[in-house]
Amino acid sequence: MDLACLEQKFSEPMNHLKASAIREILKFTADPSVISFAAGNPAPEAFPVEAVQEIATRILSENPIGAMQYSVTEGYVPLRENIKKVILSRDSILKEGDDLVIVSGAQQGIELTCKVLCNPGDTVLCEAPSFVGSLNSFKSYGGNLVGVELEEDGISLEKLEQALKTEKNVKFLYLIPNFQNPSGRTMSLEKRKAVLALAEQYDFMILEDNPYGALRFAGEDVPAIKSLDESGRVIYCGTFSKILAPGFRVGYVVAQPALLQKIIVCKQCSDVHTNIFSQMICSEFLEKYDYSVHIQKLREIYRHKSGLMLEGIREHFNPAVSYTEPQGGLFIWCTLPKGVDMMEFCSNAVKNRVAVVPGSAFMIRESDPTQSFRLNYSTPADEKIVEGIKLLGDMTKSL
């Protein structure tokens, strides 16, 4: 069977789905001489290595069969309870009548939400730009993905209402309200309330993705949209990827039970259940270690690293380049002046041995116009941040 014959067999959405542009860029970063601001990995010093060593060893000694045997699709019961107790109670995420299931990273929660709600052609609204992994998930179900301009304080309400009036079968609005990926921006409380009111008015669901919420190192917490939701319209995704270990692929979805039931049935035929050993480790970490102290430590790490990067930008970047000053999370979003070829700038950066992600990777269609690129400060070592930003800064000066 030749390739042309095989390609004819692929399902329709496969024609629109490409490997993420970030992955292509990350290939260059395998070269240790390239300074990478392109990843989104937690800082190595953010991993609670000793705690995980202690917990993993103890679990394998006390309950090895439990850590290796099949488990239930909903997730490890003590983990579900500990998430409710230690994480969700702080922010009133769990509304009366809601429940929580464990998924294999928030990515799976996002994918399954789309699978449960969307027929091919149904509309998914999202911030433009937004997280490419989620956008690809929506595309993989043949969704009609519609981007709505992102402003300094969150999605444009005007443009959102415009889209709601013109687009058909809007199933849900996808939002990353805190320290958004890629923009680093945080949605204001007013806008959170407004999108919830629009959800009621136009009858759609909201998928709230909050991977970075705990990593606030400046400013004041803004309530989760889920915490304001009185009618069960919000589906909330959380994750251990940024607070414990992304390699474990443990996340969770909070929603009303009737929706969770569908997610569970879909998860059952997707991966049966999430790795149980890692679920047990996450659970013990919440139960036996001081979560607040740990989060405080992470905030210090990212406050320091973002500060270092922003300092370099202020010192070395051409003032014509604008940039966000995030209050948390992992990313800074830089925008080049009009007339500059952003893709060429990013290519030249790699040639100069600094990798950044071109903003087009986060647009609904990669061809959508953008002058921006994304910088990550969590992954590189401090001296690499200083060195790389100086190099990028010199490039911006010759624009």
Place this chain on the structure above:
Amino acid sequence: MDLACLEQKFSEPMNHLKASAIREILKFTADPSVISFAAGNPAPEAFPVEAVQEIATRILSENPIGAMQYSVTEGYVPLRENIKKVILSRDSILKEGDDLVIVSGAQQGIELTCKVLCNPGDTVLCEAPSFVGSLNSFKSYGGNLVGVELEEDGISLEKLEQALKTEKNVKFLYLIPNFQNPSGRTMSLEKRKAVLALAEQYDFMILEDNPYGALRFAGEDVPAIKSLDESGRVIYCGTFSKILAPGFRVGYVVAQPALLQKIIVCKQCSDVHTNIFSQMICSEFLEKYDYSVHIQKLREIYRHKSGLMLEGIREHFNPAVSYTEPQGGLFIWCTLPKGVDMMEFCSNAVKNRVAVVPGSAFMIRESDPTQSFRLNYSTPADEKIVEGIKLLGDMTKSL
């Protein structure tokens, strides 16, 4: 938002997808006084606990960041190499030009294959009965699922060709050729060759699911369909669930690269990558421990347990009840005489504190007629096998 309003929002396939009937039965088995022949879990004594303890502790001491950080979607490179070297080379599974990617259990390989190939309404052919988790996967993409009668030596070729002549857009045929779940039957070499020839003639793919292949305790190995495949029509799924630890959710897909590329893109927006810590454990297990010795041990365990169950059946069952004598795997398939109410028999069994799975759970539609039920011998302890089979036997005598 009330429930009726929410239910209107669900995607079309959700209307046809129900939680597996097995799960409902397994609820009863939480009661320790119920003897469960309903599960499909490996025997507790089959887990290489000491090896996993040694490996996990070493990995977390030598490379903790590697075990906790984000990894690549294709899978941990040493694991991919070790699977090729230690497992696939034995059976000539990896054909020239093929490659392998890691997935979160074979279940994910099955789901992603369906996602990559099927538009809603496309036809998936499968053995009837077949594994309910896979059937639900196919249903979850709106596939037109068509069952083909399973005979003693595998799928009926006559019925298969009939279906190929009448069904439209047949994308693939799903097969579990070794010690099939639920029937325990093994497909003959002749039939393996014949379905491959039909795949050429009628231009469809074959999804070969082989979770139990290594667990042969009687008879001679039959070559995998993949090993006979010269034209890249076969997609092969393997797993560590039955040979190491199902709780780790580590499996793999072998196929031609153009198809794997699509699976990788879909996996990326499904769970990014499979739990890396467990991938590293699986890899080290293949590399540092004697795989042949381990498999030999598992075969002894299941030879013993299946023998015990078959002995009980011969001694206690009404001779009017027929049953398969598997040469490997985890299941025995019993068929009640015509006229007996199979569902009532299974309900009565639970009342007598023995759980079995009614055959209808494995039919394409649960309403499809069947007189069979599935017995599992891997999970219960030896004395429970003896006791439970005696109880079931007494029930069959009063039929």
